[in-house]
Amino acid sequence: MSGLAKILALRGAAVSGSDAKESTVVLALKQLGAEVFVGHAAEHVPAGASCIVVSSAIRADNPELVAAGERGLPVIHRADALAALMQGHRGLAVAGTHGKTTTTSMLAVSLTALGLDPSFAIGGDLNEPGSNAHHGTGEIFVAEADESDRSFQKYSPEVAVVLNVELDHHANYASMDEIYESFEAFVARIVPGGTLVVDTDHAGAAELAARVAGREDLTVVRVGESEGADVRIRSIAARGMTSEVTVVLDGHELTFTVSVPGRHYAHNAVAALAAGVALGVPAAELAQALSSYQGVRRRLQLKGEVRGVQVIDSYAHHPTEIAADLEAINAASGDGRVLVVFQPHLFSRTQQLGAEMGEALSHADAVVVLDIYPAREDPVPGVTSELVIAAARAHGADVTPAHSLADVPDLVAGMAKDGDLVLTMGAGDVTFLGPEILARLA
Incomplete structure (x- = not known):
């Protein structure tokens, strides 16, 4: 939510909102000119508001949501707002039960390092409060796509990443079948001629790839350590709190450093590499830029x-x-x-x-x-x-x-x-x- 507020403020909109307590995130938004209240009250909805944006965490009895309803203000879900902000850009959406924030962050940092100035919206801060979003001048918009409430089905990306598919968010999904159906609906939103990057070393993601394989206007790029991967991870070497990763892409071998340890973070980085290449970014340049990623908070x-x-x-x-x-x-x-x-x-x-x-x-x-x-x-x-x-x-x-x-x-x-x-x-x-x-x- 704070990322959306930041992008809107940077685009010149008058932004106000409420949070439960003071924080560095609140301070960062205030510095951008947003009016942020601590606590929730009906009078916090300004007289000139054109709409109110909410997340799935906001309950129906929230006083500001109630006030918006009484005044006939449009109530817009966070995902619909983000989808609107992505219009006119080449969208790249990162989904999966785990690793979304890290992979989205890797893409945001590396594409920025290459001078492409992407817009991005991430579920966590990179290095400092307020760094979870940016309104860039470039044509690419990188977004973390949240499956927890099915809201990722709102986006229409040119490139989508699915890192893994597992049962989670039990208040919204009763079975793996429902999870698969939700991810299939997300993949169906990829624009014709677009690309799905999927880590097929994960059983759930491999199953998803098999389910959507019949779509003729979709390119499926499989990444992983298995022989059949289109972008194959040849080795992951631990170097203390970093890893050295070697991949084979289009017959060429690339080696780069991942600044956080662990096999799963190496897989995230390779998925980011494949997604950027699908947008036309040169593989060798992107691999080098990925080495500049220094992690994300938490x-x-x-x-x-x-x-x-x-x-x-x-x-x-x-x-x-x-x-x-x-x-x-x-x-x-x-x-x-x-x-x-x-x-x-x-x-x-x-x-x-x-x-x-x-x-x-x-x-x-x-x-x-x-x-x-x-x-x-x-x-x-x-x-x-x-x-x-x-x-x-x-x-x-x-x-x-x-x-x-x-x-x-x-x-x-x-x-x-x-x-x-x-x-x-x-x-x-x-x-x-x-x-x-x-x-x-x-």
Whole structure:
């Protein structure tokens, strides 16, 4: 939402809005001239408003939404607003259960480094608050396409990326069949003559590619490590907290560096490479530009190091993401232990995937598990962090429950030793613990 507000402000629109609390994002929007209120109230909707833009997280009884309805103002979903902003551009939409933000960020950074000045809208900040969106002068518009509420079906990109397809967002999808149907509807929106880039090393994405293979006006580009890939990953070599990736594209071998560790981030980078090439960007130039990507906030982001203990923050909240980030961190940690502070996200996700979360966390040397971060959901009877804790312990994990964020910094500082790596993990407010842990260590 803040990215849309930023692009609209940069295009000269009068923008106002509300957020739950003050933040660096709010400050960044105010500096662009947007009027931002803290808290939600009917009087925050200005008299001259032409419409109100909402996300799926806004409930029907929100006072500003109610006021808009009473005044007959058009209510526009976030995805419809983004689709309108993309009109007149060559759209590149990045979808998938995991990796969307990273891959979209890689494209935004590398295309910018090549002087193409793309517009972009990302679900996370690159290096600083407010860097999640840009109104560029170039013809390309790169957007993160969110499947969680089916809103990615609003876009009509020239190139689309699907990184993986798994069951998630249980409040909106009851089965994998519904997930596939949703992704097929997204692919159907690709303009005639367009391109789908799909990572067929992932079973769900490979299945999607097979389902849409009959469309004659669509080029499907398969990326991955398998022999049949159109853009084949020949090797991924770990280099501490980076990776060196070698790919074969159109018979030519390219090697470049990915600034974040782990096989999954290497796959994201190769999907970005294939997508850019589909838009006509020279492969060798784009591969070199991808090396300039320095990460995105909350994607294995180093928060600091004190007394030989590194603290890293991760947005991972789905079992696949947790396992992938732990694989990468374990490979980069050397002889040190990996200590995880995990906060389950959403009651519905924990109810469905709590056991898998616990199994994934068992690959850490020790785990602190917080209470569930509810976000937009109401509690579900019987669904607590104990589902994760019990599963982790069943797989041999050393687990400590923590029911208060305030208790965690002292707890972790007492556990950590020189050479250890602390990973704060989850999609909620666990991210705020990194600086506090570093302060206790100091």
